[in-house]
Amino acid sequence: MANPSILILPGDGIGPEVMAEVKKIISWYGDKRELAFDVSEDLVGGAAYDVHGVPLADETMAKAQEVDAVLLGAVGGPKYDVLDFSVKPERGLLRLRKEMDLFANLRPAQCFDALADFSSLKKDVVAGLDIMIVRELTSGVYFGTPRGIFEENGERYGVNTQRYTESEIERVARSAFELAKRRGNKVCSMEKANVMESGILWREVVQRVHDEEYPEVELSHMYADNGAMQLVRWPKQFDVIVTDNLFGDILSDCAAMLTGSLGMLPSASLGAPMENGRPKAMYEPVHGSAPDIAGQGKANPIACILSFAMALRYSFDQGDEATRLEQAIEKVLADGVRTADLMGPEGGTPVSTAEMGDKIIAAL
Amino acid sequence: MANPSILILPGDGIGPEVMAEVKKIISWYGDKRELAFDVSEDLVGGAAYDVHGVPLADETMAKAQEVDAVLLGAVGGPKYDVLDFSVKPERGLLRLRKEMDLFANLRPAQCFDALADFSSLKKDVVAGLDIMIVRELTSGVYFGTPRGIFEENGERYGVNTQRYTESEIERVARSAFELAKRRGNKVCSMEKANVMESGILWREVVQRVHDEEYPEVELSHMYADNGAMQLVRWPKQFDVIVTDNLFGDILSDCAAMLTGSLGMLPSASLGAPMENGRPKAMYEPVHGSAPDIAGQGKANPIACILSFAMALRYSFDQGDEATRLEQAIEKVLADGVRTADLMGPEGGTPVSTAEMGDKIIAAL
Numbered sequence: 231m232a233n234p235s236i237l238i239l240p241g242d243g244i245g246p247e248v249m250a251e252v253k254k255i256i257s258w259y260g261d262k263r264e265l266a267f268d269v270s271e272d273l274v275g276g277a278a279y280d281v282h283g284v285p286l287a288d289e290t291m292a293k294a295q296e297v298d299a300v301l302l303g304a305v306g307g308p309k310y311d312v313l314d315f316s317v318k319p320e321r322g323l324l325r326l327r328k329e330m331d332l333f334a335n336l337r338p339a340q341c342f343d344a345l346a347d348f349s350s351l352k353k354d355v356v357a358g359l360d361i362m363i364v365r366e367l368t369s370g371v372y373f374g375t376p377r378g379i380f381e382e383n384g385e386r387y388g389v390n391t392q393r394y395t396e397s398e399i400e401r402v403a404r405s406a407f408e409l410a411k412r413r414g415n416k417v418c419s420m421e422k423a424n425v426m427e428s429g430i431l432w433r434e435v436v437q438r439v440h441d442e443e444y445p446e447v448e449l450s451h452m453y454a455d456n457g458a459m460q461l462v463r464w465p466k467q468f469d470v471i472v473t474d475n476l477f478g479d480i481l482s483d484c485a486a487m488l489t490g491s492l493g494m495l496p497s498a499s500l501g502a503p504m505e506n507g508r509p510k511a512m513y514e515p516v517h518g519s520a521p522d523i524a525g526q527g528k529a530n531p532i533a534c535i536l537s538f539a540m541a542l543r544y545s546f547d548q549g550d551e552a553t554r555l556e557q558a559i560e561k562v563l564a565d566g567v568r569t570a571d572l573m574g575p576e577g578g579t580p581v582s583t584a585e586m587g588d589k590i591i592a593a594l
Numbered sequence: 595m596a597n598p599s600i601l602i603l604p605g606d607g608i609g610p611e612v613m614a615e616v617k618k619i620i621s622w623y624g625d626k627r628e629l630a631f632d633v634s635e636d637l638v639g640g641a642a643y644d645v646h647g648v649p650l651a652d653e654t655m656a657k658a659q660e661v662d663a664v665l666l667g668a669v670g671g672p673k674y675d676v677l678d679f680s681v682k683p684e685r686g687l688l689r690l691r692k693e694m695d696l697f698a699n700l701r702p703a704q705c706f707d708a709l710a711d712f713s714s715l716k717k718d719v720v721a722g723l724d725i726m727i728v729r730e731l732t733s734g735v736y737f738g739t740p741r742g743i744f745e746e747n748g749e750r751y752g753v754n755t756q757r758y759t760e761s762e763i764e765r766v767a768r769s770a771f772e773l774a775k776r777r778g779n780k781v782c783s784m785e786k787a788n789v790m791e792s793g794i795l796w797r798e799v800v801q802r803v804h805d806e807e808y809p810e811v812e813l814s815h816m817y818a819d820n821g822a823m824q825l826v827r828w829p830k831q832f833d834v835i836v837t838d839n840l841f842g843d844i845l846s847d848c849a850a851m852l853t854g855s856l857g858m859l860p861s862a863s864l865g866a867p868m869e870n871g872r873p874k875a876m877y878e879p880v881h882g883s884a885p886d887i888a889g890q891g892k893a894n895p896i897a898c899i900l901s902f903a904m905a906l907r908y909s910f911d912q913g914d915e916a917t918r919l920e921q922a923i924e925k926v927l928a929d930g931v932r933t934a935d936l937m938g939p940e941g942g943t944p945v946s947t948a949e950m951g952d953k954i955i956a957a958l
């Protein structure tokens with residue numbers, strides 16, 4: 231049988247640096263665990279724009295459709311801020327999400343014991359935190375039409391359209407319930423059904439999927455504004471949160487920041503199963519391209535490595551290896567090994583991006 | 595000259611209880627400060643539905659248009675959850691906002707020294723926090739059309755429309771810049787210009803209003819997801835935040851919860867100046883109707899009283915009286931007087947809703 235295939239898209243800023251450590255780990259799995267991958271690499275974001283004049287070339291898109299998993303670093307940077315909306319680095323990312331139909335974006339917000347002090351929240355509020363946000367990723371206001379800037383009565387107006395079909399809501403709801411069954415068995419769905427009809431439909435469909443297919447999972451509904459409050463007040467009340475594309479964007483970032491260590495957070499974007507049974511999938515760290523520290527060996531590669539751990543779990547059916555990789559990272563952190571962003575008042579052993587990668591491999 | 599007029603809409607749940615304390619304070623101003631108001635009272639929300647079958651009667655709407663300021667308690671409760679979208683308690687509130695054209699919603703997020711321990715955030719992150727969120731309140735996805743639940747290809751879909759005109763953005767931007775001039779002179783505007791054209795127009799218009807009319811105010815732009823993160827990470831970086839209706843709903847609730855004491859936060863919703871020079875205005879506490887504790891004398895009336903202080907400042911040109919009222923509240927808190935929601939591990943003097951009102955009057 232052919233090796234599973236991975237397309238690596240390092241992207242911009244610190245993307246290539248953190249991805250270099252993932253590549254080391256992938257090689258390690260081939261050498262030491264007989265878990266070999268066919269790895270190819272290509273451009274996305276500003277890096278693709280520089281070469282192709284678009285943030286994702288058609289050939290890259292075609293490759294992404296064929297591999298078992300895409301690993302993406304980060305896109306964007308000040309150099310590209312002046313570009314037209316249609317060719318901004320983000321469009322490359324959004325094209326991948328949309329054309330691969332990656333409808334379920336899994337964003338764990340986990341607080342690592344060794345790093346609980348980094349949070350701006352009190353330690354008892356975040357220590358041991360482990361929630362999973364499932365964000366719908368291919369619809370809603372990100373992709374709805376009509377959209378654009380138009381003119382009427384002598385002035386311009388901007389329009390975007392929030393649009394969700396029943397089947398779009400159903401499938402992401404199922405993803406959330408499936409995940410909950412393997413976790414705390416609890417789903418909280420968030421929308422603004424008190425002011426938006428799309429939220430009314432969202433709530434109704436999530437409830438129906440629950441009643442018909444997952445009656446054993448505990449389901450609650452919350453308005454998204456209250457959701458933001460509750461995340462700040464007492465995040466441990468949540469297990470799995472399911473919400474739409476735009477609310478998910480904001481609430482998952484809010485949840486990410488609760489943990490205090492953005493450099494630690496991975497994500498998985500999953501679509502429908504392919505012929506080989508694996509879901510279409512893209513994995514990426516939650517942090518951005520951090521142009522201010524790019525190229526200096528300062529970036530923390532852990533979020534990107536944890537994204538690869540999610541790939542092991544969700545694409546390659548290697549849940550045990552994923553857990554082992556996560557434990558290796560916890561061990562390295564417990565040993566006090568720290569990239570610059572993790573260096574707190576209590577000190578630790580300062581390491582570069584590459585040294586962090588090496589330490590994690592050593593701990594494996 | 596006639597006394598300034600106030601329409602009181604206590605609404606549902608704890609609304610009537612907290613408003614009773616505001617009424618005492620209004621009477622006190624008439625008796626002791628020769629600052630008399632013409633006060634009338636009417637129904638909104640579920641209370642209006644029970645009597646009129648709608649959450650805001652036309653006559654009430656007409657009265658609200660004529661007075662100098664509306665004071666609103668809270669709307670909603672489980673009893674009304676089953677009602678059709680069109681007559682839910684919230685629709686009464688939204689109708690007032692829209693028909694009075696209250697485009698600028700001012701939501702201060704302030705942390706009271708005596709209560710800094712209540713926050714889920716570390717004390718140094720929130721102590722002394724004082725930010726003002728200016729939320730656009732009459733447009734965006736709350737009111738845009740088309741909206742509704744429709745059917746196509748054998749399934750339903752939900753639609754809402756985000757729509758902003760240049761002039762809608764201009765006027766709320768001006769409100770934010772004007773406020774900033776009297777505060778820290780700094781405005782941060784939040785949108786998702788990286789994914790929404792309405793956000794591109796928002797950013798451009800805010801920048802233009804700045805450059806042409808308020809070049810002396812410091813202006814920055816931030817994506818709303820990053821805004822949520824930064825609010826959690828280090829909220830003191832902000833002075834005034836200006837954002838649209840939906841982002842403002844979520845971000846202002848997130849900011850409110852940072853302070854840890856929701857029962858303390860007021861809001862003002864302001865429109866264009868009326869003939870007498872006063873802006874159309876409605877004032878309301880940020881907390882909801884809290885049906886679980888309604889009618890038990892447990893509610894904290896401070897948010898509602900602080901909303902009246904905002905009325906003194908923004909509608910009645912009584913900034914000094916507003917400050918005095920705010921100081922009276924701080925004094926009462928510093929003395930350890932506590933409604934149930936403010937009772938922490940360090941103890942204090944437990945008081946009922948009415949006793950809190952009396953203590954504040956005594957401190958005035």
Ligand SMILES: CC(C)[C@H](C(=O)O)[C@@H](O)C(=O)O
Pocket residue numbers: 320323479788789819
């Ligand atoms: C970069 C941007 C387009 C993207 C989004 O808004 O979805 C990012 O914020 C994210 O959450 O992955």
Ligand SMILES: CC(C)[C@H](C(=O)O)[C@@H](O)C(=O)O
Pocket residue numbers: 424425455684687688843
């Ligand atoms: C009650 C509800 C309609 C309202 C809103 O969404 O605007 C509330 O959350 C608020 O922020 O005032």
